[in-house]
Amino acid sequence: MQNGYAGKFLQVDLTGGACSSFTIQEERLKKFIGGSSLAASLYLERFNLDADPLSAENPLMLMNGPLVGSGFPGSSRFAMAAKSPQTGIWGEAACGGNFGPELKRTGYDGIVITGKSPHPVILSITNNSAEISSAAHCWGKDIYETTDILKAPDKNIKVLAIGPAGENLVIFSAIANDKAHFIGRTGLGAVMGSKNLKAITARGNQTRGKANEEKYKEIFKAAIAEIKNSAFAESLHLMGSDAAMDLGMMTGDVPIKNWTVGEDFELSTKLSGPTLTETYLTKAHACSNCPVACKRVVAVKDGPFRTEEGPGPEYETCCTFGTMIMNSDLAAVIKANELCNRYGMDTISAGATIAVAMELYEKGIISLEAADHLDLAWGNMEAVMALLGKIARREGFGDILARGSVSAATHFGPGALDSVAHVKGLDLPMHDPRGFHGMGLAYMMSNRGACHLQHAAMGMEQGMVSWPQLFEMKEDYDGKTSQGKAQLVFDSENYGILGNSLSLCHYLLYCLKPETVRDAFNAITGFNFSFKDLLACGARDWTLKRGINNLLGITVKDDVLPKKILTVLTEGAAEGSVPDMQLLRDEYYAIRGLTTEGIVSKEKLLELGLAELKEKLYP
């Protein structure tokens, strides 16, 4: 096929040690496009939703979108999905890097992994074939070591690996692509570990044509011009995602001291993108086919947190291991980031869980003895480094935290749960909904739990983008207003999810005109989608995953913000402001076609062509 798709998917049964392939009809591709959307449609059709997330029955899926491998800017992303061990509902994460394009070059659009190997293995994928081999030489090694071992025969091999955290089923463990790009959220590293699958490698040399090569060349040129002309892209190139820190502190976006403080400019100045650039940055790094190069490569040459040159922290990590735990030492953030990378842990949930532990320690709910004699005073980074190792190895107090913030707080008794900021079991990303109420609703309604990447609400509400050609939107939103934000979140979800299905980085989605994205999709696939068609795919994805979550028990009771976010701050830009949860939810339910119980209505399911889901939700 010359339509952006490789044309087949790899099926791997780890129990039996067998690999095969299957195809998907074009009609289905047009409905779900790719990425986690396609994974969700397969999950609903083929698998037992009641399976324990860490059982052999729970499938682990990896999916590309049609833009992957096309060379279009920002199109290197791929998604992984499974029932999440962290939340017990639909789980997914995506990352950039180079694995997605390489997988496409082997001739596969995606991988569906089932079963459990009797011993640790590696899945190696080459042109149109795959084999399973022993991982005895890698098991127990960290992600950097594993990646180096697997790339030793050929540096062009692309690696996806878990670290000790994934092996030990830490529920917020991650999967790394070539050390620097992470499938971080919802604990999919633990799903991989539960299958005794240490790593997946890919090496291929197939190329794919585009449906309309000439048209594509024109669009590609336009895309590059738009990126060159974008101050947003420039800021990412110069300062990485941490460019958001300075502005975020001004607007009330940055969480501080486990969501209890509203403003601290001294902290943000020491942890910001410009500071990182001026101190520890050695070079910028790009995902495959990305002219922005927002990834940071850093080194700390001396001091207690000396770190060899390697992948640097994102904005989220500068918060979780910085502002959230009252640490102003950027070198310590870099070290914590490296440890999480090596162990294979989501830096958001790892840092957020430690922030909860520090708050409970301050309140006397966790004693020095209970914390294995680690002094969990705010900002004690020596203790943080030790704790990260204990979590990954599940030692003592670390074993309690390895179960996640909700489970850990529950362990420490009634009232401790108020210290956890989560939605549906997933720790909040580092954007405070008290400054931006739309983000609060987006957290409430995201299908994988609190998430900042299942929508483009941040870009729209914070005024980083203007897309009047897609839907009605204001030039400038008041962040601290709940009225009318449901429509913003609905629209932003449909377009943001579409970006995920295409496997397009959200940063590029923000830089590019929607016309350019649409035209690139059509030129590559040969489809002839309008904006309306594309946004309908976004809406279908959201509804499909919501329906899956409904089948897994999610209702209105779960669409709530945590007490932390419903507590007013007494200083900063978000002072005195909390989202009006009821108003936001009521307006959103009406727009999204949910019943008052939070179940997808029959009418909405039929409107979006989700008859199979309707049969399961309304038997």
Next chain:
Amino acid sequence: MATHKAFTQEWLDAWKQKIAGSQEYKEIAKEWEGSVGLICNADPSKNIPNPVYLFTDYWHGDVRDFLVCDETKVQTAKFIMTGDYARWKQVAKKELDATKALMQGKLKLKGDLTYVVRNVKTINKVIDLLTEVQTVWPDDV
């Protein structure tokens, strides 16, 4: 309170006075050094027949030259911000945040973006003080 026609020397002087009189600005801007050139593109339909060039100079909490100037002078500024009249008016009235306008491409910046991001608080304060100047806009006349 006196009113001033936008983009005139009197208007710039009134703005400069507001900044110079702000203790809060002095504190926020103590790290800032360098001039900012502002270019408003011509828009005859809004009574802006020719581009407008403004030169504003700031130094560690103090303000120096604030001048209506020509294209040559404006190009000597450390930072140059360019935009259409409608955008400048929105920014000056705080209907559009200057940083958002930059990110959305509604204003263009020439200069070190990292420095600007680090000092975004200073920029916002300067614009806050501009809103205190009673302004008559060319298309309001």
